[in-house]
Amino acid sequence: MTTLAERPDVTRAGRSRRPNRRSDRTAIYLLLLPSLLPILVLSVFPLLRGIYLGFTDARAGRNVDVSFTGLENYRELLGDGLFWNSFKIGLLWALGVTVLQFLLALGLALLLNQQLRFRGVARVLAVVPWAMPPVVVGILWKLVYHPDAGLLNEFFHRIGADGLRTNWLGDFSTALPAVIIVGVWAGMPQTTVVLLAGLQGVARELHEAAAVDGASAWHRFRHVTLPALTPVIVAITSLDFIWNFNSFGLVYVLTAGGPGGKTMLPMLFAYEEAFRYGNYGYAAALGNVMVVIIVALLAVYLRRRMREAN
Amino acid sequence: MFGKTSRVGRTLQYLALAGYLIFLGFPLVWLLSTAFKPPRELVQLHPSLIPTNPTTQNFVQAFTEQELGRAALNSLQVSLASAVLTVLVAMPASYALARFRSKLGTAALGWVLLSQLFPFVLLIIPIFLILRQVGLANTHAGLVLIYVVWALPFALWMLQGFVRNIPRELEEAASVDGATRLQVLRRVVFPLLAPGIVATALFSFISAWNEFFFALVLVKTPELATLPVALARFVGIEGTARLGPLAAGSLLATLPSLIFFAFMQRRLSSGSLAGAVKG
Numbered sequence: 001m002t003t004l005a006e007r008p009d010v011t012r013a014g015r016s017r018r019p020n021r022r023s024d025r026t027a028i029y030l031l032l033l034p035s036l037l038p039i040l041v042l043s044v045f046p047l048l049r050g051i052y053l054g055f056t057d058a059r060a061g062r063n064v065d066v067s068f069t070g071l072e073n074y075r076e077l078l079g080d081g082l083f084w085n086s087f088k089i090g091l092l093w094a095l096g097v098t099v100l101q102f103l104l105a106l107g108l109a110l111l112l113n114q115q116l117r118f119r120g121v122a123r124v125l126a127v128v129p130w131a132m133p134p135v136v137v138g139i140l141w142k143l144v145y146h147p148d149a150g151l152l153n154e155f156f157h158r159i160g161a162d163g164l165r166t167n168w169l170g171d172f173s174t175a176l177p178a179v180i181i182v183g184v185w186a187g188m189p190q191t192t193v194v195l196l197a198g199l200q201g202v203a204r205e206l207h208e209a210a211a212v213d214g215a216s217a218w219h220r221f222r223h224v225t226l227p228a229l230t231p232v233i234v235a236i237t238s239l240d241f242i243w244n245f246n247s248f249g250l251v252y253v254l255t256a257g258g259p260g261g262k263t264m265l266p267m268l269f270a271y272e273e274a275f276r277y278g279n280y281g282y283a284a285a286l287g288n289v290m291v292v293i294i295v296a297l298l299a300v301y302l303r304r305r306m307r308e309a310n
Numbered sequence: 311m312f313g314k315t316s317r318v319g320r321t322l323q324y325l326a327l328a329g330y331l332i333f334l335g336f337p338l339v340w341l342l343s344t345a346f347k348p349p350r351e352l353v354q355l356h357p358s359l360i361p362t363n364p365t366t367q368n369f370v371q372a373f374t375e376q377e378l379g380r381a382a383l384n385s386l387q388v389s390l391a392s393a394v395l396t397v398l399v400a401m402p403a404s405y406a407l408a409r410f411r412s413k414l415g416t417a418a419l420g421w422v423l424l425s426q427l428f429p430f431v432l433l434i435i436p437i438f439l440i441l442r443q444v445g446l447a448n449t450h451a452g453l454v455l456i457y458v459v460w461a462l463p464f465a466l467w468m469l470q471g472f473v474r475n476i477p478r479e480l481e482e483a484a485s486v487d488g489a490t491r492l493q494v495l496r497r498v499v500f501p502l503l504a505p506g507i508v509a510t511a512l513f514s515f516i517s518a519w520n521e522f523f524f525a526l527v528l529v530k531t532p533e534l535a536t537l538p539v540a541l542a543r544f545v546g547i548e549g550t551a552r553l554g555p556l557a558a559g560s561l562l563a564t565l566p567s568l569i570f571f572a573f574m575q576r577r578l579s580s581g582s583l584a585g586a587v588k589g
Contacts, residue, residue: 028406032414035403035462042437042459043425050432058435104330111327122327125334131567133520135538136560139545140341149357149553151340157356185337217319239426246429249522253542270431275527280435287432294427 053284060278073285083286085261086269089176090290093265094245097183101244102237104184105191110221112192113199130189138253141182145169169255175262179254186250187243191236198232199225234305238298245294266290344557345369352554368554369562378559380533381540388450388536389518389566392457396514397507399458400465405499407466408473422463430523438527448530456524461514468513472506473499516570519563537563 054073058066077083108126112119129137144151145168153165168178202225210220248267251257257264257272266286274283339359344352346364351357373379407414437456438447446452476499484494500507522538529535535543541563544556 024410028410031402031406034399035466036414038399038455038459039421039462042440042456043421043433043463046433046436046440047425047428049436050428050434053435054432107326108330111323111330114323116323116327118327118331122331122334125331125338127571128338128568129334131571132564133522133538133567135520135522135542136564139541139556139560140337142545143344143553143557144337144340146553149344149352149354151336151357151359154357185333188334242426248430249538249542252522252526253545267429267431270429271527274431274435283431284435287429290429291427291432 050284051288053281054288055285056281058280058284060274060280066281069281073282074289076282077285077289082261082264083269086264086266089262089264090245090266092176093180093183093251093263094241096180097187097244098237098241100180100184101187101191101240102233105188105195106233108188108192109195109199112196126189126192128189129186130193132186134186134247134249135253137182137186138250141185142169142254145178170259172259172262175255175259179251179263182250182254183244183247187240191240194232194236195229198229202228230305230309234302238301241298241301242294245290341557341561344553345561347554349554368558372555372559372562375555377532378537378540378544378555381535381537382562384450384534385519385537385563388453388457389515391450391454392461392518393511393515395454395458396461396465397469397511400462400469400510401503401507404466404469405473405495408470409478418463418466422467425463434524434527437524441528447528448534450529450534453525453528453536454518456528457514457518457521460521460524461517465510465514469503469506469510472503472509475506476502512570512573516567519566 053066055068055070056066057069057072058064108122112123112126132140143149147153147165147167147170150168152168156162156164166174168174206224206228207220210224215223246267247265248271251263251265252268252271255263257268267290270283270286270290273279273286343359343361345368346366347357347361348363348365348367351361351363373382407418441447441452441455446455480498480502481494484498485491489497520538521536522542525536525539526542529539532543537559541556541559544552544559
C-alpha cells in the first residue's frame with residue numbers, strides 16, 4: 001500500500017525538475033485528438049472529396065458507379081445557359097449586397113460614432129437583424145413585401161402612390177432588387193459593428209490636429225479616417241463578399257429562386273442540381289467554379305488595395 | 311465630437327439617423343404586429359401598423375396546429391446536444407492550444423478562415439454520403455455531429471483565448487502548493503474558465519439553432535425537422551390567414567439568439583479576471 005501510494009509522488013517530483021518532453025508531447029496530442037479527428041473526418045476529408053466529385057459523373061442513388069470524367073462537367077457548364085444566368089445573378093447579388101451593405105454600414109457607423117441622441121436605440125436596432133436566423137429574416141421580409149397584407153404596399157397606399165404597389169417578390173423586374181435589399185438589411189449590422197470598432201481605433205489626436213489646421217469635415221474623413229480604416233474595410237468587405245456569394249437560406253425562403261429563375265443564386269442552382277435532380281458531380285463542379293471565381297475576384301481586389309496602400 | 315458641427319450638419323445627421331431607424335426598425339415592428347393580429351385584421355384590405363385588438367392566439371396556434379412545437383423541441387434537443395458536445399470536445403484541445411506552443415493553433419485559425427471560402431455544396435454531398443454509410447443520415451445524431459464539427463474551429467479559437475486569459479502564475483502557484491496537474495485543472499482552471507465555457511456553449515447552441523442548409527438536406531422526415539426547416543416549409547403553405555402563426559413562430563425562433571447577444575455584450579466586457587494578478 002505505502003509503496004503504491006508513494007510512487008506517483010516520486011515520479012511527479014522528478015518530472016517537475018526535469019520536464020519529460022516525450023510524455024508532454026503525447027499529452028498534447030491526446031488533448032488535441034478529440035477535436036482534430038472529427039474535423040479531419042467530417043470537414044477536411046469531405047471538402048477534398050467534394051472537390052474531387054466535381055471531376056466525376058457521380059449521381060444520387062446507391063450502388064451507382066462513379067467514374068472520373070476530368071473536365072467533362074466544366075465543358076457542360078460552359079454550354080449551360082441556366083448556369084450562366086444563375087452565375088450572373090449571383091455576381092449581381094453578391095456585389096450589390098456587399099457594396100450597398102458597406103456604404104450604408106459606413107454611414108451608420110459614422111453616425112453612431114457621434115454624440116447624437118437616440119444613439120442607444122440605433123445601436124440596439126443595428127444588432128437585432130444580426131441575431132435573427134436567416135430563415136426568420138426571410139419570413140419577416142416576406143411579410144413586408146406581401147402583395148395584400150404587406151407593409152410596403154400599404155405604405156405606398158397611405159402616401160397616395162397606389163401606382164407603386166406591386167408583387168415585389170413575384171414580379172420579374174423587382175424580385176432581384178427586392179431580394180438584394182433584404183440581403184443588405186440582414187448583413188448590415190455585422191459590418192456596422194466591425195466598422196464602428198475600427199472607427200473607435202482611429203487616433204483622436206490626428207483628427208484634432210487636422211481640425212486645428214483648418215481641414216473640413218470631408219477632408220478629415222478623406223485623409224485621416226479613411227486611410228486609418230482601410231485594413232478593416234478591406235477585411236470586412238472581402239468576408240461579406242464571400243458570405244453573400246455563398247448565401248442560401250435567405251433567398252431560398254424569400255423566392256426559392258423564382259420568379260422564372262430571376263433570383264436563382266448559384267447556391268440555389270447547385271442545391272437543385274444535387275438534391276432535386278441528383279447530379280452530384282455536376283453540382284460539385286459548380287461549387288469548384290464558385291471557389292475559383294471567389295478566389296480570383298478576391299485576389300484582384302486585394303492586389304489593387306495593396307497597390308493603393310503602397 | 312471633433313470640432314463643432316454646424317446646425318445644418320446636425321439636422322442632416324439626425325435625418326440620416328431617422329432614415330436608418332426606419333429601415334432597420336419597421337420590418338421588426340411589422341413582424342411583431344403581425345404576430346399579435348387576430349385573423350380578421352390580417353385579411354383586412356388595408357392592414358394597420360398596430361393591431362387594434364391584439365391577441366396571443368397566433369402563438370397558441372403556431373405551437374398546436376402547425377407542429378412548430380415539435381420542431382422547436384427538435385431544435386432544442388439538437389442545439390443543446392451540439393453545445394454540450396462542442397464544449398466537451400473543445401475544452402482539452404483549447405487548453406493544449408493555449409498552453410503549449412504548436413503550429414496546430416495557427417492551423418485551426420487558418421481552417422476557420424479557409425472554410426468560409428468553400429460553398430456548402432462541396433461539403434454537403436460527401437457528408438451526406440458518409441452519414442448514410444454509417445446509418446446516421448436522417449437522424450438528429452448525424453445533424454449534431456455535423457454541427458459540432460462545424461462549430462469546433464471557431465469554438466477552439468474562442469475557448470483558447472479564454473484559457474490564455476487565465477494567468478499561468480495561478481496554475482504555477484497551485485502546483486507549488488502541492489496540487490497535482492488534475493487538481494490544478496479542476497480547482498483553478500475550470501472555475502476561471504466558466505465564462506468562456508458558457509460563451510462557447512452559447513455560440514455553438516446558436517449556430518445549431520439558426521442553421522438551415524444542413525438541416526434541410528440531412529433530415530428528410532418531417533417529424534424530425536428543426537425549427538428553421540419547419541418555418542421554411544410553413545412559408546410554402548401560403549395564404550394571408552396563416553401569416554399570424556408564421557410571424558409568431560418566427561418571433562419565438564429569434565428569442566434564443568437575442569438572449570445570446572444581450573448576454574455576450576455584458577459578459578465579454580466584464581473583465582472578471584483583471585484583479586487576479588497584480589502588476
